[in-house]
Amino acid sequence: MKGMILIMDGLGDRPLKELNNMTPLQAANTPNMDKIAEKGINGLMDSIKPGIIPGSDTAHISILGYDLYEVYTGRGPFEASGVGFDVLPGDIAFRCNFSTADENKIITDRRAGRIRDGTKEIVEILNDMVIEGYEDVKIIFKESTGHRAVLVLRAEGEKELSDAVSDVDPKKEGKPPKKVVAIDETVEAKRTADILNKLVNKSYEMIKNHPVNQKREKKGEPPANIIIPRGAGAVPEVEPLNDKYNVKSACIPETGLIMGIGRFAGMDIIEIEGATGGVDTNLDNIVDVIVDHAKGDKYDFLLINIDGADEAGHDGNSKEKLEFIEKVDKIVIEKLANLEDCYIILTADHSTPVSFMDHTADPVPIAIIGPEIRVDDVNKFNEIEAHKGGLCRIRGSDVMDILMDLMNNSTKFGA
Known part of the structure; x- marks a missing residue:
């Protein structure tokens, strides 16, 4: 048997007055997600555990069945590996935003107007950076x-980083970049913090007048004129998923x-052509690749991740989030709901409520369809109806074990 987990990033939400006290998922027209709920078994999922706010990184790692306290060092190494960078032992990696700052280095747009083009050219300049x-x-x-x-950051001498x-x-916008501080008393941590503080200031000086930013400003678009690093992490050791679960896997x-x-x-x-991670992503290409x-x-x-609902949640845009959910339902879920000989888990990694514009610990709905599933009485896929289902309330770390058992890919614990 085959299995898949489709994670709609940031899908969960809270009731909104402008949606008659419904969540965007509740208010959306989602006949195909509802079909999955009706044909399957449903529940609520805390991707880490109740009350703990997950990052997209920690949520996905937990859902894949890894112990976060063993493999998670920070988001940076995963981001670096994801863009094809070969991180080495001793490297310290960070995720970054291209952001917009004014002449006083106050951040006016954390995502530089969600810039789509020109960042490669900006990076070419930044890679000449040397800190005195x-x-x-x-x-x-x-x-x-x-x-x-x-x-x-890669130490090429005898002194290490942390x-x-x-x-x-x-x-939040309207504030300057935070000053980086060491969170332990080591010389390496203090050294790394000093480097980062100087790096942020130098990034502004190096790229504020970059031709890409001059063009953006002429068009009234926020320039990507400063770099905001976060999520520091050293290189972790991770057991291959194929060995862990005896599967042939793809992401x-x-x-x-x-x-x-x-x-x-x-x-x-x-990789999928036209996949942007936003509400403008090419869902037709995504679903064609999944089905193939x-x-x-x-x-x-x-393992499949579709990110647009999270973007709309972070932007505080309930209309955009609702419309994206409906678009995924129509383009993607309709085809997947009719696949045979396959277990499909539909869920989210976390909630990104429009009212809060960031992640929260609110549990997310989860539904599973496939052969011989114990079908419950739930017929709507949303945060409110899900609690009535036969899965009850589970954690992200339970998901792979449940899926492997359904796929007859588990071994007995005991005699």
Whole structure:
């Protein structure tokens, strides 16, 4: 049997007044998601555990069945791997935003208007960066999708670096970048923090007048004129998923982060033309790739991530989130709901409520369809109806074990 987990990033939400006190998922017209709920078994899922706010990284790692306290060092290494960067032992990696700052270095747009083009050219300039006093540290930038990028610091001398440093991201517009501080007392952490503080200031000086930004400003678009690093992490050791579960696996991601998680897990990565990680992503290409591989013989497990609902949640745009959910239902879920000889898990990695514009610990709906599923009485796929289902309330770390058992790919515990 084949199995797949389709994660709609940031799908969960909270009731909104403008939607008659419904969530965007409740208010959306989703006949195909509802068909999955009606044909399957439903429940609520805490991707880590109740009350713990997940990142997209920690949520996906948990859903894949890994112990977060063993393999998670920070988001940076996964982002770096996702964009094809070969991180090495001793490297410290960060995820970054191309952001917009005014002349006083106050952040006016954390995502530089969700820039889509020109970041490669900006990175070419940034990769000439050398920090005075730290000439023995190699600074490497690499663009990812949209406003995202990665940064790798590599010590080329005898002095080492540390991932025990705080983030630069102020989290809200109208504030300056946060000053990076060491979060332990080591010389390496203090050294790394000093490098980052100087790096942020230098990035502004190097790219504020870049031709890409001059063109954006002429068009009234926010320039990508400063780099905001966060999510520091050293290189982790991860058991290959294929060995862990005795499967042939592939990851169909939209963003560098999920691509990186798949790479660290030893999964094959299937990249999709036109996948942006936003509401403008090419869903037709995504579903065609999913169906082709679901019907093929190369893989028996697929992990799929579709990211647009999360983007709309972070932007506080309920209309955009609702419309994207409906679009996924019509283009993607309609085809998947009719696949045979395949177990499909439909869920989210976390909630990104429009009212909060960030992740919360609210549990997300989960539904499973496939042969011989114990069908319950739920016939709507949303956060409110899901609790009535036969799965009850589970954790992300339960998902792979449940799927492997359904696929007859588990071994007995005991005699």
